[in-house]
Amino acid sequence: MGKDSAYYKQLTKTKSEYIKEIKDQLPVHTHSFIDNCVLSYQIGTALGYARDLLDFYEYLHVCNPIIAKIKLNAIPHEIIEKLNSRDIDAYQTHLITARQLNERSTARKMAAIRNYFAYETRQGFLDEDITLKAAKNKRITKKTITRLDQHDVKSLVNAVENSQVATEHAKIYAEATAKRDLAIITLLLHTGMRVSECAGLDIDDVDFKDNTLKIVRKGGNESKLMINEPIRNTLRDYIINERPTLVETDSESALFISLKHNRMSVRSIQRMVEKYGKSSGLNTTLSPHKLRRTFGTALYNKTGDIYMVADVLGHSDINTTAAHYAAIDEEHKRQAADVDLYGENSLFEK
Numbered sequence: 004m005g006k007d008s009a010y011y012k013q014l015t016k017t018k019s020e021y022i023k024e025i026k027d028q029l030p031v032h033t034h035s036f037i038d039n040c041v042l043s044y045q046i047g048t049a050l051g052y053a054r055d056l057l058d059f060y061e062y063l064h065v066c067n068p069i070i071a072k073i074k075l076n077a078i079p080h081e082i083i084e085k086l087n088s089r090d091i092d093a094y095q096t097h098l099i100t101a102r103q104l105n106e107r108s109t110a111r112k113m114a115a116i117r118n119y120f121a122y123e124t125r126q127g128f129l130d131e132d133i134t135l136k137a138a139k140n141k142r143i144t145k146k147t148i149t150r151l152d153q154h155d156v157k158s159l160v161n162a163v164e165n166s167q168v169a170t171e172h173a174k175i176y177a178e179a180t181a182k183r184d185l186a187i188i189t190l191l192l193h194t195g196m197r198v199s200e201c202a203g204l205d206i207d208d209v210d211f212k213d214n215t216l217k218i219v220r221k222g223g224n225e226s227k228l229m230i231n232e233p234i235r236n237t238l239r240d241y242i243i244n245e246r247p248t249l250v251e252t253d254s255e256s257a258l259f260i261s262l263k264h265n266r267m268s269v270r271s272i273q274r275m276v277e278k279y280g281k282s283s284g285l286n287t288t289l290s291p292h293k294l295r296r297t298f299g300t301a302l303y304n305k306t307g308d309i310y311m312v313a314d315v316l317g318h319s320d321i322n323t324t325a326a327h328y329a330a331i332d333e334e335h336k337r338q339a340a341d342v343d344l345y346g347e348n349s350l351f352e353k
Contacts, residue, residue, distance in 0.1 A: 009256065010203050010266065011219055018046045025053040029060055032080045036122045045223055055115035062094055084129060091116065091137035110140045150297040155285055156192060162283035163188050176262065182245040183259055184275055186237040190216075191276070191291055194228050195298030195316050197221060198291035202269045204258040206246075209238060220317045228315075299324070 022041065026034050033056060040049040063082065064075045070082055094116070098109045117134045124132040151159065161167070163185045166177040177184070190201060200218045208217040214235065216228045230238070242258075249260035257266035273291060280289025287293070295316070303312045313324040 008203075008205060008219075010205070014203070015046050018050045022046075022050055022053050025050075025057050028076055029057055030076055030078050030080070032083075032128070033060070033119075035126070036119055039122060040118075045221070051111070052115045052118065055112045056119055058112060059094060059116050059119075062097060066093075066097075080128070083123070086133060088133045088136035091120075091134050095138065095140075106140070113140055149287060149293055150300050151285070151289075151293070155283075156297065158283040159279060159285070159289070160185070160188065160192075162279045167282045168278060179262065180245070180249070182237070182241040183249070184279070186234075186241040187259060187272060187275065188279065188294070189233050189237045191294040192298055193231055193234050195295045195302070196228065197295065197317075198269050198272050201291070202259070202267055202272055205256045206242070206258050207256065209242070209258065211235060211239065226317060 019041075022037065026037055029037075037049070037053050037056070040052045043049075044052070060075060060078065064070060064073075064078065067082065070078050095109065095113055098104045098112060104112070117132075120129065120132045120134045123129040163181070166174055166181050168174050168177045187201060190196065191198075194216070196218060200220070203219060204216070209230075210216070214230050216230050216234075218226055218228060220226050246258075246260060249262070249264060251264040255265070259267040259272075261267045261271055276289050276291050276294065280287070299312055299316055302315065303309065306312070309321060309324055313321045316324060318324045
């Protein structure tokens, strides 16, 4: 899946079309900010900012009686000029109370709004950035890293290998894609790649001679991953023995094919992973991202090399790796608790 692949181009085109639809709903005076986001960030990030800005304007349209009868895309810039920090606080309160968004979702939306007002101020469209005086977001509580242990991993792989699903009817479909599903699960567990990277893989991205896999990272950069024996075996088995039964034309470039004979979508892979998570008896809703966390944490626990983990996972900021993947496992915690750091244990010996 090179950056110039048909899939990647179509993905960019689709997101660009979504951005255009959002711009059509917003006042013209917001367009320069959105255009700046498209130029400054990856297209997915720009789309997120555009959606969050639309959400903010929809809130103003409903809650401000002065503009309630005006079309949303006709809201004048003067309305924005008259806002103050209390209005920003009210929006944040609305997100938390009326919308009941969690801390992370609220922080993301507020980041977009702060970015918008900072841009407006830099460009001279506003005299001051009112978000600087608004209440700061609550500090996001760090979650315990949710990942699978070795027993969970074995149970999951066993469920996929045996097409272990809820009903006999579902088993028929599962058996038709058993090799594909095992290849995907193995790939996620042994590389920690993102589900979007997995969905975008083309058949030509697999190089068994060099034992590499070419992917396009979240930031748009191409990268090569080394593949180990479990990945090679499951991929080769799928490509030789099952993929030909799923594709309808030789021109199909996608590596992972659905029962509808086209490229598996991100959502399809997510549903497949969740399905086998349930059938394997896991006590948590399984997602591709949890498999990514499982890989990252397991690699760190085995190597203790945070830089290696960051590199393999494709993190540009090592702090991201440290915060989300380098969790010390429970055994390490127990060992740390038993370490006699100061030679005090002898004081308590009888």
